Amino acid sequence: xxxxxxxxVRPWNAATLILRITIISLVIITGYAFTTFNTRGxxxxxxxxxLGSNFSALLLTPYLKNxxxxxxxxxxxxxxxxxxxxxxxxxxxxxxxxxxxxQNLAPRWLTIIIKGLTAFVRAVPTVLWVLIFxxxxxxxxxxxxxxxxxxxxxxxxKAYSESFExxxxxxxxxxxxxxxxxxxxxxxxxxxxxxxALLSWTFLRFEINFSTAIAMGAAAGAGGIGxxxxxxxxxxxxxHEMGAFTYAVLAFAIVLEAGATRYKASLSK
Amino acid sequence: xxxxxxxxxSKRYGTDKYALEGIDFTVxxxxxxxxxxxxxxxxxxxxxxxxxxxxxxxGDVVFADASTKSFNATQLRAHRTQIGMIFQHYNLVNRLSxxxxxxxGRLGYKSTVAGVMGWYSNAEKQQAVEILQSLGLSEQMYKRxxxxxxxxxxxxxxxxxxxxxxxxxxxxxxxxxxxxxxxxIIMDTLKDINQRLGITIIVxxxxxxxxxxxxxxxxxxxxxxxxxxxAPDAITPTIIHEVYGSEAGELILDFGEQYAQA
Ligand SMILES: Nc1ncnc2c1ncn2[C@@H]1O[C@H](COP(=O)(O)OP(=O)(O)O)[C@@H](O)[C@H]1O
Ligand SMILES: [Mg+2]
Numbered sequence: 150x151x152x153x154x155x156x157x158v159r160p161w162n163a164a165t166l167i168l169r170i171t172i173i174s175l176v177i178i179t180g181y182a183f184t185t186f187n188t189r190g191x192x193x194x195x196x197x198x199x200l201g202s203n204f205s206a207l208l209l210t211p212y213l214k215n216x217x218x219x220x221x222x223x224x225x226x227x228x229x230x231x232x233x234x235x236x237x238x239x240x241x242x243x244x245x246x247x248x249x250x251x252q253n254l255a256p257r258w259l260t261i262i263i264k265g266l267t268a269f270v271r272a273v274p275t276v277l278w279v280l281i282f283x284x285x286x287x288x289x290x291x292x293x294x295x296x297x298x299x300x301x302x303x304x305x306x307k308a309y310s311e312s313f314e315x316x317x318x319x320x321x322x323x324x325x326x327x328x329x330x331x332x333x334x335x336x337x338x339x340x341x342x343x344x345x346a347l348l349s350w351t352f353l354r355f356e357i358n359f360s361t362a363i364a365m366g367a368a369a370g371a372g373g374i375g376x377x378x379x380x381x382x383x384x385x386x387x388x389h390e391m392g393a394f395t396y397a398v399l400a401f402a403i404v405l406e407a408g409a410t411r412y413k414a415s416l417s418k
Numbered sequence: 419x420x421x422x423x424x425x426x427x428s429k430r431y432g433t434d435k436y437a438l439e440g441i442d443f444t445v446x447x448x449x450x451x452x453x454x455x456x457x458x459x460x461x462x463x464x465x466x467x468x469x470x471x472x473x474x475x476x477g478d479v480v481f482a483d484a485s486t487k488s489f490n491a492t493q494l495r496a497h498r499t500q501i502g503m504i505f506q507h508y509n510l511v512n513r514l515s516x517x518x519x520x521x522x523g524r525l526g527y528k529s530t531v532a533g534v535m536g537w538y539s540n541a542e543k544q545q546a547v548e549i550l551q552s553l554g555l556s557e558q559m560y561k562r563x564x565x566x567x568x569x570x571x572x573x574x575x576x577x578x579x580x581x582x583x584x585x586x587x588x589x590x591x592x593x594x595x596x597x598x599x600x601x602x603i604i605m606d607t608l609k610d611i612n613q614r615l616g617i618t619i620i621v622x623x624x625x626x627x628x629x630x631x632x633x634x635x636x637x638x639x640x641x642x643x644x645x646x647x648x649a650p651d652a653i654t655p656t657i658i659h660e661v662y663g664s665e666a667g668e669l670i671l672d673f674g675e676q677y678a679q680a
Contacts, residue, residue: 322509323510323575325471327522328497328498330530333528337522337533338511342513344513
């Protein structure tokens, strides 16, 4: 029998040290920020009270004033259209490039090049791509379509190529062994096996693009319901109208979610 | 008449030790050959060198009197259409129906466009139906492959290989994932294909007893080299011992139990 010693379950190493330092610094920074806010003489509780009344104006008493219901619905569809178009464009570009980025389908050097470039495209936020394209196209819907398409393609290339890499390689091997060529294998084995995954990713990106399209309507002047929201909040200062737009967006988001869920369920049956 | 001649075939993965070294043998048309050996011996590598799924390092594979060593891409495709391959894990497209999977065996004969679009002639569809009938899969024809049992999946794999009208079937551990009764059906099917259609068969097997029962000839390999090449009745326990090393005892016990009831 040996004498009992303390058993260390989690020994000190670089990872735990870095984690501890990070947590401690975050606590210090947060404390510092809270004690040095410039409140410009606004009382905290008065602020909370106003926040409450703003939210009740927004959410409990929505109505339209400066535009009609028809115009609002029309503009909602412009935003949906922007999200849809950029998703479809992005998906079309991504499908081809993702095949060349998948390790089980393309030579290694090519996959590294494409994956590296798309990592760069994804690292720059969508809004920044829109602003970059605005330099040549001018701020507006064209820059929004280009920038959003660009980022969607980068995102979907990664998602699609990983879906391709996940499929069972044996199926590809069997087709190759029977004399099928690369394109035949891609269409007959790879795309059929990964169709559900590809559609899931595309839907997810459409959801992202829809919300980006709202922001672009306001920030990049791309029109649609985002622009109406920008006007209601920044120009007319009408929270009731803002509330109506919020509910319109929410309604579409719910329809989209329900539709996507059902569609996926019917696919995977 | 020799269908296949393997001449001084060697294969080395990167700078590892040789997976196959100086393999030499000839297979005649209509033969049923079993390749046995412990796992890692090089059985799968050998089969895949025959249809160039794995490039060989040196030596040659002569198939139907043609040296395949320096085949270009088009010649390789044509070479592969002549050779059907069957896998341990069936390797079917699970989402597709049985008959679609079988028709995929024709892709090698098609132009890219016809293959991608799935344009199959009536004769091809007719042949698919007949093959499925002969393998007892008529009722499963329109089922999705993921709804089938293992034994049924393997029969679909065999049907997909047969529709190539192959001269040779390469089977890589076709019964390793099956229960004894399904395994027996598959081995009987292969035997029947060999005898009725005259198709040459090379099958990798882990089970010595199955090899002894079905094959006309057994090639034993160990560490990438041929240790024996003989008819089943010439295979003695000493030879099995040479092929399998220390694993041999367990293997023979194993088969006695497994096949007693089958
Ligand atoms: N893709 C590969 N890369 C490197 N080594 C491999 C590869 N495939 C097989 N090997 C090695 O080659 C040897 C033979 O393998 P394999 O042909 O699969 O044997 P078996 O089918 O008899 O079990 C083994 O030592 C294995 O580790
Ligand atoms: Mg093997």
